[in-house]
Amino acid sequence: MYITITPQKLGGNYSQSSADFVGYLEKENQGLEQQDMERFFNQFGDEISAEEVVKEIDGNTAKLKKKEPKFYSITVSPSKYELRKLQNNSQDLKQYTRELMKDYVASFNREINGRPITINDIKYYAKIEHQRTFKGTDKQVKENQPYATKILQLKTEARNIQDGRLNGNIRKIEKQIVKLEREAPHQQNGKRIVQGMAKAGNQSHIHIIVSRKDASNSVSLSPGSKHKASEVEMHGKKVKRGFNRDEFFAKAEKTFDKTFGYKRNFAETYKARKDFVKNPKLYFAALMKLPANEKALAFKIISKTGLPVVPNIPVSQAQIALRVFKRLRRGAEVAIKSSSIGI
Numbered sequence: 001m002y003i004t005i006t007p008q009k010l011g012g013n014y015s016q017s018s019a020d021f022v023g024y025l026e027k028e029n030q031g032l033e034q035q036d037m038e039r040f041f042n043q044f045g046d047e048i049s050a051e052e053v054v055k056e057i058d059g060n061t062a063k064l065k066k067k068e069p070k071f072y073s074i075t076v077s078p079s080k081y082e083l084r085k086l087q088n089n090s091q092d093l094k095q096y097t098r099e100l101m102k103d104y105v106a107s108f109n110r111e112i113n114g115r116p117i118t119i120n121d122i123k124y125y126a127k128i129e130h131q132r133t134f135k136g137t138d139k140q141v142k143e144n145q146p147y148a149t150k151i152l153q154l155k156t157e158a159r160n161i162q163d164g165r166l167n168g169n170i171r172k173i174e175k176q177i178v179k180l181e182r183e184a185p186h187q188q189n190g191k192r193i194v195q196g197m198a199k200a201g202n203q204s205h206i207h208i209i210v211s212r213k214d215a216s217n218s219v220s221l222s223p224g225s226k227h228k229a230s231e232v233e234m235h236g237k238k239v240k241r242g243f244n245r246d247e248f249f250a251k252a253e254k255t256f257d258k259t260f261g262y263k264r265n266f267a268e269t270y271k272a273r274k275d276f277v278k279n280p281k282l283y284f285a286a287l288m289k290l291p292a293n294e295k296a297l298a299f300k301i302i303s304k305t306g307l308p309v310v311p312n313i314p315v316s317q318a319q320i321a322l323r324v325f326k327r328l329r330r331g332a333e334v335a336i337k338s339s340s341i342g343i
Contacts, residue, residue, distance in 0.1 A: 001253050001268070002077040005223050005245070007069035008212075018057040018071055018209060022050050025127050025207050038090065040125045043098055053125045053209065060123055060211045062218065072223055074208040076100065078256070079268065080201060081301070085260040089204040090128050092260070097126045097206055099255045104210075104223070107248035112219055122221065124210035132203040133196050140186035140193040147184040148194065151177055223248075246274075266290055267298035 010016070029037040040048040061070045076097070078086075086092040102119050110117050134141050158173045160166040184192040188200055214221055223243045249270045257264050266272050266286065275283040287298060 001079060001082060001256065001270075002075075003249060003252055004073075004075045006073045006075070007224055008071050008073070010067060010069065016066065016070065017054065019054045021071075021073065021209065022053050022057075025129075025209075026050050028129050028131055038128050038130075040127050041094055041097075042123075042125050043101060043119050046094075048125060056123060056125070057209060057211055060213050060215075060217050062213060064212060064220070068212070069222075069224070070212050072210050072212065074104075074206075074210060074223075076206040076208070076252075078205065079301075081265075081268070082256060082260075082262060083202045083204060085262045086204075089130065089202070093128050093204060093206055094126075096256060096259055097208065099259060100252055101126075101208070101210075103248055103251035103255055107223075107244045107251065108221055109242045109244060110219070110221060112214065117214070117221070121214045121216070121219075122210060123213070123215045124208055126206055126208040128204065128206055130202075130204045132199045132205070134193055134199060136195045138195075141195050144184045144186050144193055147180050147192065151180050154180075246270075265294060265297050265301055267301040 008014075008018070008021070014020075025040075039046060040050065040053050042048065057071050064070055078093075083089065101122070101124060105117055105119050105122055108117055112121055136142070154173050154177050157166065157168065158170050158177075161168040161170050161173070181192050186193040188197065191197075210223075212220060212222060221243075223245070253264060253268070253270055256262055272283060272286070275286070287295065290298060
């Protein structure tokens with residue numbers, strides 16, 4: 001499970017409205033028949049229009065300053081192993097989203113009118129998507145880039161020859177291009193992976209847009225707050241503040257496991273990924289203590305998520321630690337941030 005929490009982008013050319021972001025989430029509906037479209041939904045209803053989402057989010061920003069985010073984006077991307085447990089991607093992920101947002105609310109150390117906040121106190125809208133494309137920042141695209149650059153140069157050269165601006169052998173150039181296309185390290189269905197190419201396989205995931213203000217438009221609820229369990233005095237009373245991200249990410253996976261009967265491997269847990277970065281010795285010790293079949297699956301999962309496990313596992317645990325952790329921590333550290341986490 002990969003979950004990211006990202007504040008609204010502000011400043012520069014970014015709009016104060018949620019319209020651009022909501023419009024982006026409508027991209028998969030382009031060209032589809034009405035019955036085939038994925039609609040926005042929330043805790044209380046389905047078939048919510050994009051126009052209603054924009055109206056509700058933009059109209060729920062009382063007393064927020066221009067430089068403060070008006071909403072947060074939560075992206076939930078189940079792994080291919082988790083997706084296999086689903087019977088119906090759209091309906092099952094809707095069900096999970098509604099349970100997940102209860103976990104989200106429970107992770108706030110806040111009270112409203114002297115009571116803990118509930119799911120009724122937040123304003124959110126979610127949407128299921130089934131496609132993903134390769135981005136320029138993806139490892140596959142970046143490692144294929146030298147080949148892409150050379151291919152582009154050769155194609156330009158061939159056009160110049162064809163137009164009479166250069167002398168040369170076009171057939172020879174075409175053979176070089178075919179060779180480079182084949183030699184690129186990352187391929188999908190026999191083709192070189194490039195930016196914008198649709199990713200193969202089940203890519204279903206969830207986008208959630210949640211208002212910074214509560215449903216009454218009076219209380220600010222920021223998942224970006226770093227005050228996990230602090231208290232402040234307001235109107236003569238002590239009030240809890242903050243959002244516990246560790247609690248939210250841990251609950252998110254437990255809720256998925258309970259909802260769909262999923263048996264989570266050690267390598268898939270939020271705690272394991274966090275220990276990997278914060279305390280690699282603890283992570284390594286726990287990994288090596290796993291039963292043989294679970295350990296084998298853990299290494300398979302790690303390699304499938306793009307983390308480079310050495311091909312020949314040395315006998316010595318010290319050698320494994322040295323080779324694996326130095327190479328893997330860089331990738332994991334990217335995920336362990338204040339704004340996002342990969343689990």
